Amino acid sequence: MLEHADIKRILPHRHPILQVDRVLELDPGNRIVATKAVTGAEPCYVGLPAEAPASAYAYPVSLLVESLGQAGGILWLHTAAQRAEPVTGTLIFGSARDLTLTGHAYPGDVLRHVVHLELVKGDNAFMRGETWVGDTRIATVGEILAVLRQDTTLVPA
Amino acid sequence: MIETSVQKEDLREIVAEVLEVDTDELTDTDDFVEVYEADSLRAIEILARIEKKYKVEIPQSELAKMLNLDAVCEVVARYVGT
Numbered sequence: 316m317l318e319h320a321d322i323k324r325i326l327p328h329r330h331p332i333l334q335v336d337r338v339l340e341l342d343p344g345n346r347i348v349a350t351k352a353v354t355g356a357e358p359c360y361v362g363l364p365a366e367a368p369a370s371a372y373a374y375p376v377s378l379l380v381e382s383l384g385q386a387g388g389i390l391w392l393h394t395a396a397q398r399a400e401p402v403t404g405t406l407i408f409g410s411a412r413d414l415t416l417t418g419h420a421y422p423g424d425v426l427r428h429v430v431h432l433e434l435v436k437g438d439n440a441f442m443r444g445e446t447w448v449g450d451t452r453i454a455t456v457g458e459i460l461a462v463l464r465q466d467t468t469l470v471p472a
Numbered sequence: 473m474i475e476t477s478v479q480k481e482d483l484r485e486i487v488a489e490v491l492e493v494d495t496d497e498l499t500d501t502d503d504f505v506e507v508y509e510a511d512s513l514r515a516i517e518i519l520a521r522i523e524k525k526y527k528v529e530i531p532q533s534e535l536a537k538m539l540n541l542d543a544v545c546e547v548v549a550r551y552v553g554t
Binding site: 409434437441 | 532
């Protein structure tokens with residue numbers, strides 16, 4: 316199990332965009348189970364009027380996929396560190412394919428991501444994953460690509 | 473099933489899916505970057521899918537040559553079934 320302090324040593328992300336709270340299981344090179352608690356205090360809910368409908372509090376899909384991707388990032392980087400194959404560069408979300416949404420998360424829910432590492436090709440990692448709230452699967456992502464790029468190759472768009 | 477011979481139409485399907493175009497839109501010779509707006513991420517996705525389908529390892533350095541479908545066929549043929 317990895318706690319929040321451990322996660323911050325693995326991922327470069329910081330508040331408020333660090334979207335993983337705790338790692339429950341980690342099988343290096345293979346699979347991770349990680350959680351993120353959604354609360355009403357999330358920055359994404361700032362400014363919602365009192366009369367906003369319940370549906371306005373569905374956790375944004377972009378953040379949900381980011382959170383899933385970060386769980387995968389922990390799996391990848393932790394695996395690399397354990398195998399003494401240190402990686403360098405900035406961790407970047409590359410792409411997500413085959414995203415299926417089958418539910419929503421609301422303040423008070425705990426997202427539980429299960430991510431599998433499928434293939435590492437140099438500075439690129441391919442993963443797939445699911446997000447659960449309790450016994451309900453709310454999202455499936457068929458392919459997530461995360462990459463590491465040297466800062467010198469990153470230029471403003 | 474592991475493929476042991478390289479069929480251009482199989483590769484066309486893989487590339488078209490990654491570049492999000494119809495298979496009949498993807499020609500043999502048009503440049504992936506210039507015509508289909510591919511970038512380095514799409515390129516690595518194509519490579520990964522080919523490796524998965526043919527159970528081969530193709531060095532990333534080959535990507536520089538894989539500029540259109542014909543070139544992809546040439547590179548992949550060198551690694552598959554040898």
